[in-house]
Amino acid sequence: MNLKRAILTAVFLTSFLNVSFAQKKEFLLTGTVKDKTTGRPIGSASVLFSGYSFGTQTDTLGKFTILLSPRNYQMSIRMIGYKLYLERINITEKTDQEFLLTESEKLLDEVVISAEKSDANVNRALMGVEKISGKTLKKLPTLMGEADVIRSIMLLPGVSTVGEGASGFNVRGGNVDQNLVLLDGVPLFNTSHLFGFFTGFNADMVQDLSLFKGGIPSNYGGKASSVLDVRTKEGNFEKWQFGGGLGPIASRVLIEGPLWKNKTSIIVGARGSLSDFYLKYFNNPSLKKSQANFYDLNAKITHKFGENQRISFAVYTSTDAFKFAQDTVYNWNTQNINLKHNALINRRLSHNFTAFYSKYLYGNKGQKEFYEYAWQPSVIQKTLREDLNFDLSNSSRVYFGGEANYYINDAGSFLPNSAQSIINTFKMPVENARELSVYVGNSLVLTKKVNVDFGVRYAHYSLLGPGSFFQYQSGKPREITTITDTLTYQKGKKIKSYGGFEPRISFSWKMDSTLSLKFGYNRMQQFVHLLSNTMAISPVDIWKLSNAQLPQQIADQYSFGIFKNIGSSSISTYETSVELYYKNLKNVIDYVDGAALYLNPIVETQLLVGKGYAYGAEFFIKKSRGVKVTGWLSYTYARTFRQATATSEQVAANFGLTFPANFDTPHNFKVVFNDRLTNRLTFNANLAYNTGRPITYPNGRYKIYAFNDVYNYLISNNLIPRDGLEIRSYVYEGQTYKFLSPAQITEILDGYSAPSFTLRNQERLPDYFRLDAGFTLDPKKKSKMNSSWNFSIYNILGRxxxxxxxxxxxxxxxxxxxxxxxSVLAVAIPSLTYNFSF
Amino acid sequence: MKKYNFLVVIAFLFLACETEISNYKTDNLSNAIIVYGEVGNLIGPYSVRINTISAYSPYDAREFIGKPVEGAKVRIVDNIGNTTILGDFGNGLYKTAILFKGLPGQSYQLKITTADGLEIESSIEKLQTPPQLQNFSYKFIDAEKVENMRFDVKASIKDLEGEENFYFIKKQEFIEFQTTCPAPPPPPAPPPPCYFKCWRAPLNTQPTLLNDFLVNGKNLPLNIKSVDAFDWTDYVVQLDIQSVSKQIYNFWQRQEDQRTIGGGLFDKIPAQIVGNLRCVNKPDQEVLGAFVVSGTTKQRLVIKRFEAMGTAAFQKVEAYADFNNLRNKNLPLLDCRKAGWIDYNLGFSIPEF
Structure with missing residues (x-):
């Protein structure tokens, strides 16, 4: 009896334990979400389970993983622009499945202004983040028919530029070189063509882009102000496709397809300018002799080792050349290659490995007879990087990794460029540096209402030999006359080191499903600097690595925001936000008056180390989804200031007083408007207004009397004043008669007239206002050859x-x-672009 | 249409638009004192001018020049301790004695005490070795049209090897001009004397700057504008080549940068251009300008246009001058010195060399 009871008990307990174990056991569901028509992976799609509060999102490869208890689930997948996907799924074991979403036909293309769900702004912990999809880029009115990444982000609050034709952009009071601009994870040192009129990114190749103005996660580092992360597409694994566009200034072509179906794909995008062709037709001899051209090429091969592992190899090259009827040709060239490997190691752990080589060449060549020269500085960056993501649970994801960067900054030796040139060779130093960084971060859903994303990054920088560096007399401002010694370092020897922790935290409190409050703080360091004492950044400004006189730039940004979505309809939702920020900058670079940066081996004598601060309030309302009308409206009030005081090592700038930065424009107002007139025809308009940027006005004028030898001769020989004659005239009966009339001959003391300047940036240019408008005619659905037209007028008011x-x-x-x-672009500029794909 | 399309699309080359702002002005908000003086190795006199700044007002004749600073005590002190006091000639002009000159290798400093007690000093500047001017010559280039005929002028500086050299060059032209004598009275009255050949010296305040960076020790060619062949009178080109310090060179380079700005990408942020002068007893008193100590080589090139051009060319030039009424035939003069419509009319002779 006892044995029987014992056996029954044992069976019962075992069953119970099995059930308990079974109840506690979870299975991994992995999936890939793809476009049913194109087969492309869909990133940022929401994967939800009806009746449960948990869910997940697909990554940029369209993949997701989630641990689920074994049961039946009503699963839904949502993505803007696609029909809602519903499936009942029974989880009894580890499951891997592909989900194909169908593009919505009735819903208009709502990816007009967002690459993510419309409530992402409320839900996510990070603030100061904007995402734009590749499709959105092509909808915005363009300059000369070219969809432009940089112009697109300049329509966002907190992003500005010094002026038209200026390279680069400023984010929340940061300098142009304080933006980390990544193309598939590889930093770019120059993001534009033709002095900023065109972007360096081929919009056909862009999958999506993310701009981090604040709330920068710890996996990003190296620049002080912001991160623009641009990701390119992978080639089509299913079929070959061709596309391109013909525009008035530049044209482009895109080819993609499977080298090995469903295994290996390739995508190649090329773009080139036609401006040189037009210049030859001008009668103006200066224009005839001018040169202005660019081209760029992107290529990427991706190979899949099963569903969980892929490797890609990508190349990017970009070239610009400019000459305006002079004897000097300016050129700049970017060459990047990168190798990536990403894989899902196990059900919780994924990794991304990146290795890249990036070279940026800039400079100019002189062509004047007997003075032919070449000056070609360059910056080379070599990087190995490993990123890992570990899912601790459905509500906690840990990300960590590290990177090793090696920089070679060649300041560019000046070399004679022909046998007859009388130019002597002038050697400039080459700087070598290493930057190592590690980071760890955690995205954590603390409660249903509270999300936090926190982490820390540690970066260590070392300037290395070989090289010779000057030592300056202490207690005196750096000048050529205060050099006391020349120190020479062997290869690899550490010359100077800097480093520090960069804490990052973003905290979000979701008060309800449509309202959240957020707080963020991040510290960023920067060891690579752009030297420019011109009004706007030019492509031949000089890059410099931190050294003994030039510590790392440090930015601490505090931000607070209120995010509110309005409207219960899933179609018509208004996203609104107010973000406040304060940014404190240390070790920003300024310059002595009239600084000579060009070919200066002791350029540190021209540099000043200062500080700055910026603050602002960004008001934003966006309608990201709509049958007809979408767009956004933003107003920003922002100030940014700099100060460089005199110390024992440097003189002051602007008498040591604080002054507005060159890009300080207090009021910024932007509107983006898209109206779907028909299924194929869309009207787009942009409006941009901002306060004029600061300038320095004179407070007087003076003459330099260096050329008055003749005047003095006339005075000392009593030749002035003297009696003489002057020509006078009268008109009689329609005819003019001249005669001589007595007059006194005298001369005025004359000289070289110059303006006298006072405090820097105390006045402002007139306000900037511009309206652009255009139409896009999308291709007919299901036609073999997809053709679309874009007609736009930039600066339609001709202001x-x-x-x-x-x-x-x-x-x-x-x-x-x-x-x-x-005034640049002082007229309305129409353009017509034809785009095709098949 | 084709041309319009080209015009539309090349925005950055010609849709940019520069216009002058004629109504910008500001009252004189500065109390800066402007000083400019020179000392060299050639016989003087050397002058120093002291003025105040004027308001930035485009066409207000009252603000054309600054007010002179009069009654100042101005002296030049050398490194040995010799002091040369400059005479006050009024209107802010102070001059050394005629025979005063500097010596290469010596250093000089300018010191000023204004009537209201401001003490202004320059930095101590060394008088550099005068540069060597070479190949200062001209060549006549004939052409079908007089407008295309010219006299190419060339010159070069032989740079000293092994050291940094900076040059500040002034060019002054002296051009002989002729007027038309009136018709003589009928006999028996003798024709009165008629002076129809005079000289003019157009003001040129445009410096030329050279340095030997990247061309150390080489012959540095000067970029001299060609002389026209519109007339057959004599033409004199005078070059003052001054070897100056790096500080003075940079002062003038920054002035030239300010003169050539185009408002575009490559313009430096504007800032006050401070020379080598400062107020010693009142540091916030701004002093602009420079005291230039230079080793100077002065040479003249006399272009005998009539002799150089040949008969055929001369006939064309003669016809050109007549057609363009260069002699003002309808306004005869007995004395060309009275031609008040000629700027910087020097009369019968040019300054001695």
Whole structure:
């Protein structure tokens, strides 16, 4: 009896334990979400389970993983622009499945202004983040028919530029070189073509882009202000496709397809300008002799080792050349290659390995007879990087990794460029540096209402030999006359090191499903700097690594935001937000007056180390989804200031007083408007207004009397004043008669007239205002050859926005220093672009 | 249409638009004192001018030049301790004695005490070795049209090897001009004397700057504009080549940068151009300008246009001058010195060399 009871008990307990174990046991569901028509992976799609509060999102490869208890689930997958996907799924074991979403036909293309769900702004912990899809880029009105990544992000709050034709962009009071711009994880040192009129990114190749203005996760580092992460597409694994566009200035072509179906794909995008072709037709000899061209090429091969592992190899090259009827050709060139390996190691752990080589060449060549020269500085970056993601649970994801960067910054030796050139060789130093960083972060859902994303990054930088560096007399401002010693270092020897922790935290409190409050803090360090004492960044400004006189730039940003979505309809949702930020900058670079940066081996004598701060409030309302109308409206009030005080090692800038930065524009107002007129025809309009940027006005004018030998001769020989004759005239019966009339001959003391300047940036240019509009005619559905047209007018009002006001000294008889204003793109510029794909 | 399309699309080359702002002005908000003086190795006199700044007002004649600073005590002190006091000639002009000159290798400093007690000093500047001017010559280039005929002028500086050299070059032209004598009275009255050949010296305040960076020790060619062949009178080109310090060179380079700005990408952020002068007893008193100590080589090139051009060319030039009424035939003069419509009319002779 006892044995029987014991056996029954044992069976019962075993069953119970099995059930318990079975109840506690979870199975991994992995999936890939793809577009049913194209087979492309769909990133940022929401994967939800009806009746349960947990869910997940697909990554950029369209993949997701989630641990589930074994039961039946009503699963739904949502993505803007696609029909809702519903499936009942029974989890009894580890499951791997592909999910194919169908593009929505009735819902309009709502990926007009967002690459993510419309409630992502409320749900996610990070703030100061904007995402734009590749499709959105092509919808916005363009300049000369070219969809432009940089112009697109300049329509976002907190992003500005010094002016039209200026390279780069400023984010929340940061300098242009303080933006980490990544193309598939590889930093770019120059993001534009033709002085900023065109972007360096081929929009056909862009999958999506993310701009982190604040709330920068710890996996990003190296620049002080922001991160623009641009990801390119992978080639089509199913079928070959061709596309391109013909525009008035530039044209492009795109080829993609499977080298090995469902295994290996390739995508190649190329773009080139036609401007040189047009210049030959001008009668103006200066224009005839001018040169202005660019091209770029992106290529990527991706191979899949099963569903959980892939490797890709990508190449990017970009070239610009410019010459305006002079003897100097400016050129700049970027060459990047990168190798990536990503894999799902196990059910919780995934990894991404990246190795890249990036080279940025810039400079110019002189072609004047007997003075032929070449100056070609360059910056090379070599990087190995490993990123890992570990899912601790459905509500906690840990990410960690590290990277090793090696920099070679060649300041560019000046070399004679022909046998007859009388130019002597002038060697400039080459800097070598290593930057190592590790990071760890955690995305954590603390409760249903509270999300936090926190982490820390540690970066260590070392300037290495070989090289010779000057030592300066202590207690005196750095000058050539205060050099006390030249120190020479062997290869690999550490010359100077900097480093530090970069804490990052973003905290979100979701008050309800449509309202959240967020707080964020991040610290960023920067060891690679762009030297420029011109009004706007030019492509031949000089890059410099941190050294003994130039510590790392450090930015601490605090931000607070309120995010509210309005409207219960899933179609018509308004996303609104107010974000406040304060940014404190240390060790920002300024310059002595009239600094000579070009070919200066002791450039540190021209540099000042200062500080700055910026603050602002960004008001944003966006309608990201709509049958007809979508768009956004933003207003930003933002200030940014700099200060460089005198110390024992440097003189002051602007008398040591704080001054507005060159890109300080307090009021910014932007509107983006898209109206779907028909299924194929969309009207787009942009409006941009901002306060004029600061400039320095003169407070007087003076003459330099260096050329008055003749005047003095006339005075000392009593030749002036003297009696003489002048020509006078009268008109009689329609005819003019001249005669001589007595007059006194005298001369005025004349000289070289120059403006006198005072405090920096105390005045402002007139406000900037621009309206663009255009139409896009999308291709017919299901046609073999997809053709679309884009007609747009940039600056439709033809407003002559002032790019600069400047005061020219003057020579010559009775000439005075005068005032001029320059407007760039001072007329309405229409363009018509034809795009095709098949 | 084709041309319009080209015009539309090349925005950055020609849709940019520069216009002058004629109504910008500001009252004189500065109390800066402007000083400019020179000392060299050639016989003087050397002058120093002291003025105040004027308001930035485009066409207000009252603000054309600054007010002179008068009654100042101005002296030049050398490194041995010799002091040369400059005479006050009024209107802010102070001059050394005629025979005063500097010596290469010596250093000089300018010191000023204004009537209201401001003490202004320059940095101590060394008088550099005068540069060597070479190949200062001209060549006549004939052409079908007079407008295309010219005299190419060339010159070069032989740079000293092994050291940094900086050059500041002034060019002054002296051009002989002729007027038309009135018709003589009928006999028996003798024709009165008629002086129809005079000289003019157009003001040129445009410096040329050279340095030997990247061309150390080489012959540095000067970029001299060609002389026209519109007339057959004599033409004199005078070059003052001054070897100056790096600081003075940079002062003038920054002035030239300010003169050539175009409002575009490559313009430096504007800032006050401070020379080598400062107020010693009142540091916030701004002093602009420079005291230039230079080793100077002065040479003249006399271009005998009539002799150089040949008969055929001369006939064309003669016809050109007549057609363009260069002699003002309808306004005869007995004395060309009275031609008040000629700027910087020097009369019968040019300054001695």
């Amino acid at each position: 002559q926005n002032v790019y600069s006001i400047y005061f020219r000294s003057a020579t010559g008889l009775r000439n005075q220093a005068r005032t001029y204003k320059l």
